[in-house]
Every structure is written in structure tokens, then in C-alpha cells.
Amino acid sequence: MELARCGFMTRYFFDYRPSDSEAAIDETGHELESLDAARAMAFAALGDAAFDKGRDAHEFRLTIDIREGSEVVGTATVTISTT
Amino acid sequence: MHQRLIARLQAVSxxxxxxxxxxxxxxxxVRSLDDRESILKEGDGAFNCVVLISGFLYRRKIVGDRNQILSLHVPGxxxxxxTLYLPTMDHDLISVGQSVVGTVPHAALRAMFDRQPSLVHTFWRETLIDAAIFRHWVGNLGALDALHRVAQLFCELAVRLEFVGLLNRGSFAFPLTQADIGSACGLSTVHTNRTLQALRRRGLLEWRGEMVTLPNRGALEALADFNADYLQRSSKSA
Known part of the structure; x- marks a missing residue:
């Protein structure tokens, strides 16, 4: 994080952990300036995933693990469900 | 120098x-362009048209705070x-990767049409196909999920590159980034990455450096529910 504050980029990986299929581990990642930027990227991805799944009319939950190297540094989750 | 343009016109008209x-x-x-170099920006007045000789161009508009790639362009x-009739640009025209264009003055195009009026129909047809591609993209952006949008994009590029002899056993040079694919398909970068991974896992896409290979175009077109009629594949001038 010290490096990121000095203007260096950090490579964040975004692993998809969906409720209806196996996890998709990100092998390429994205160079970003901060964890906040990574969270924003994860939010946008959740929106896209919800759009894809919403039209299937299935209940669905997706967690995206934000990973730095082997360490998960944040998570973001979307749930589509009815009651 | 207009080899790709001629190949394209031969293929579709x-x-x-x-x-x-x-x-x-x-x-x-002839003009060489670097990666992300603009040819024209929104608001510019154009006096020339450019024929793409090699590389890729895209048309781009900043909508709200997002980059939207409106169209991708291949040689020819x-x-x-x-701009021959609407000279003020309402979007940007940008090179992605290094590209080479032939810049043709509007006056030279008009002189060519005076000399050979039948070419007016050929070039009119080009603008109609351009519009057909836009309609197809609007339909895809409004109606398809991420996997189908991205699959459709690669199906279309393969056909357009094939017209001009730049598809080599399902492979082609492709200098775009994953973020560019996202900008063209209206998807976040992370979800684009995930979608490309899904296509790779199905054995439908290989992307190494700046080379893309579609190992099984038939299967990719089937998955995408792709029909190339709008590109005028195999049809001759009506």
C-alpha cells in the first residue's frame, strides 16, 4: 500500500465465486492505483454479472474476491433473489 | 496502395x-499513426477521408464519463x-496499435465520382453497410448478455478481415486491449476479462500478445447465434 501511495501501480486479481458454477480464478489481473479503484472495478463487474443472470430468472449470488498476490484484500457481492 | 480497399469492394460489391x-x-x-493517435476529434472539420491500409482504427465517443467505442475498423x-457530406466530426477517430492510412482529399474523391459515376453507388453502398453494422451493434448492446456480445464481436471481425485477406487460418493481428473490448461491448473491464476467459475455456478463442485465433469459427458463430448477412458476405452488387 505504501508503494501505491507513491504512485506505483498494484496488480489486483478478481476471482469470481458464483453460486451456480465453479469459481473462475483471474490469472491476468489489472494494474490499479489503489484498492478503492479495485473495489470500483469489482462493483462494475457485479453489475454486468447481475445483468447477465437477471435475464435467466434464476436466483444467483456472486462474490468477487479482490486478491493481491495470494492475499484476498477485499470482497464484493451481488445477490439476486425473490421472496 | 488501395489494395485492401479494392479487396473489400470486390468482396462486397x-x-x-x-x-x-x-x-x-x-x-x-500515406500517414503512419501510433497507438492511440487521433486522426480526427469530435468537433473537427474534415477535408480528407482516410482509407485504412494496415492496423485498426476505432470511432469513439465519450458518453457521460465513459469511453464508448462506436465501431472498429479493419483495412479497406x-x-x-x-465527412464528405457531414464534415464536422461528432466522434473521435483513433488508431489502436500502429496503423497506416491513405489520406484522400475530399476534392479528389469528388473528382473520382465525376469521372466514374458508377463508383458513387459503390461508395454509397459502403456507407449503407457501415450503417447496417451500427444497427447490428445497437441490437447486440441492447439485447445480448456479455458472452454473446463479445462472441459476436469476434465473429464479425473475422468476416470483415476475411474480406480483405487478413484472416489467416482463423488468426489475425489484434492490438486491442481487454479494456477496448469492454468499451466496444459496454462491459466493465473485469467482466470482459471473465467473459474472454469463458470463451477461452470453451476452446473458442486464443489470445496471445497481439494475435487472436478463433480455433473453431463454426462453433463460435453457433454460440453467438451469428448471421453475417448484414455484412453482405458473398453477395454481389445488387
Whole structure:
């Protein structure tokens, strides 16, 4: 994080952990300036995933693990469900 | 120098001998562009059209705070042909990766049409196909999920590159980034990455460095529910 504050980029990986299929581990990642930027990227991805799944009319939950190297540094989750 | 343009017009419209001669004599200046170099920006007035000789161009508009890639262009395309009648740009025209264009003055195009009026129909047809591609993209962006949008994009590029002889056993040079694919498909970068991974896992896409291979185009087109009629594949001038 010290490096990121000095203007260096950090490579964040975004692993998809969906409720209806196996996890998709990100092998390429994205160079970003901060964890906040990574969270924003994860939010946008959740929106896209919800759009894809919403039209299937299935209940669905997706967690995206934000990973730095082997360490998960944040998570973001979307749930589509009815009651 | 207009080899790709001629290949494209032959593939989608057909050209008579005298049309070929006039096209070959079309005056132009060759210009090399770097990655992300703009040819025209929104608001610019254009006095020339560019024929893409090698590389890729895209048309881009900043909508709200997002970059939207409106169209991708392959060699043989004239992505600013409309400036002949609508000279003020309502979007940007940008090179992605290094590209080479032939710059043709509007006056030279008009002189060519005066000399060979049948080419007016050929070039009109080009603008109609351009519009058909836009309609197809609007439909895809409004109606398809991420996997189908991205699959459709690669199906379309393969056909357009094939027209101009740049598809080599399902492979082609492709200098775009994953973020560019996202900008063209209206998807976040992370979800684009995930979608490309899904296509790779199905054995439908290989992307190494700046080379893309579609190992099984038939299966990719089937998955995408792709129909190339709008690109006028195999049809000759009506």
C-alpha cells in the first residue's frame, strides 16, 4: 500500500465465486492505483454479472474476491433473489 | 496502395475494370499513426477521408464519463467517408496499435465520382453497410448478455478481415486491449476479462500478445447465434 501511495501501480486479481458454477480464478489481473479503484472495478463487474443472470430468472449470488498476490484484500457481492 | 480497399469492394460489391483503374489512380498521402493517435476529434472539420491500409482504427465517443467505442475498423474501411457530406466530426477517430492510412482529399474523391459515376453507388453502398453494422451493434448492446456480445464481436471481425485477406487460418493481428473490448461491448473491464476467459475455456478463442485465433469459427458463430448477412458476405452488387 505504501508503494501505491507513491504512485506505483498494484496488480489486483478478481476471482469470481458464483453460486451456480465453479469459481473462475483471474490469472491476468489489472494494474490499479489503489484498492478503492479495485473495489470500483469489482462493483462494475457485479453489475454486468447481475445483468447477465437477471435475464435467466434464476436466483444467483456472486462474490468477487479482490486478491493481491495470494492475499484476498477485499470482497464484493451481488445477490439476486425473490421472496 | 488501395489494395485492401479494392479487396473489400470486390468482396462486397464487385468492381468493373474501369472502376478499378480509377480507384488505383486515386491520389493519397500515406500517414503512419501510433497507438492511440487521433486522426480526427469530435468537433473537427474534415477535408480528407482516410482509407485504412494496415492496423485498426476505432470511432469513439465519450458518453457521460465513459469511453464508448462506436465501431472498429479493419483495412479497406473508410471510417470517415461520411465527412464528405457531414464534415464536422461528432466522434473521435483513433488508431489502436500502429496503423497506416491513405489520406484522400475530399476534392479528389469528388473528382473520382465525376469521372466514374458508377463508383458513387459503390461508395454509397459502403456507407449503407457501415450503417447496417451500427444497427447490428445497437441490437447486440441492447439485447445480448456479455458472452454473446463479445462472441459476436469476434465473429464479425473475422468476416470483415476475411474480406480483405487478413484472416489467416482463423488468426489475425489484434492490438486491442481487454479494456477496448469492454468499451466496444459496454462491459466493465473485469467482466470482459471473465467473459474472454469463458470463451477461452470453451476452446473458442486464443489470445496471445497481439494475435487472436478463433480455433473453431463454426462453433463460435453457433454460440453467438451469428448471421453475417448484414455484412453482405458473398453477395454481389445488387
Amino acid at each position: 464487385g468492381l468493373a475494370q474501369e472502376e478499378l483503374a480509377v480507384l488505383n489512380a486515386l491520389p493519397h498521402t 474501411d473508410i471510417p470517415d467517408l461520411m
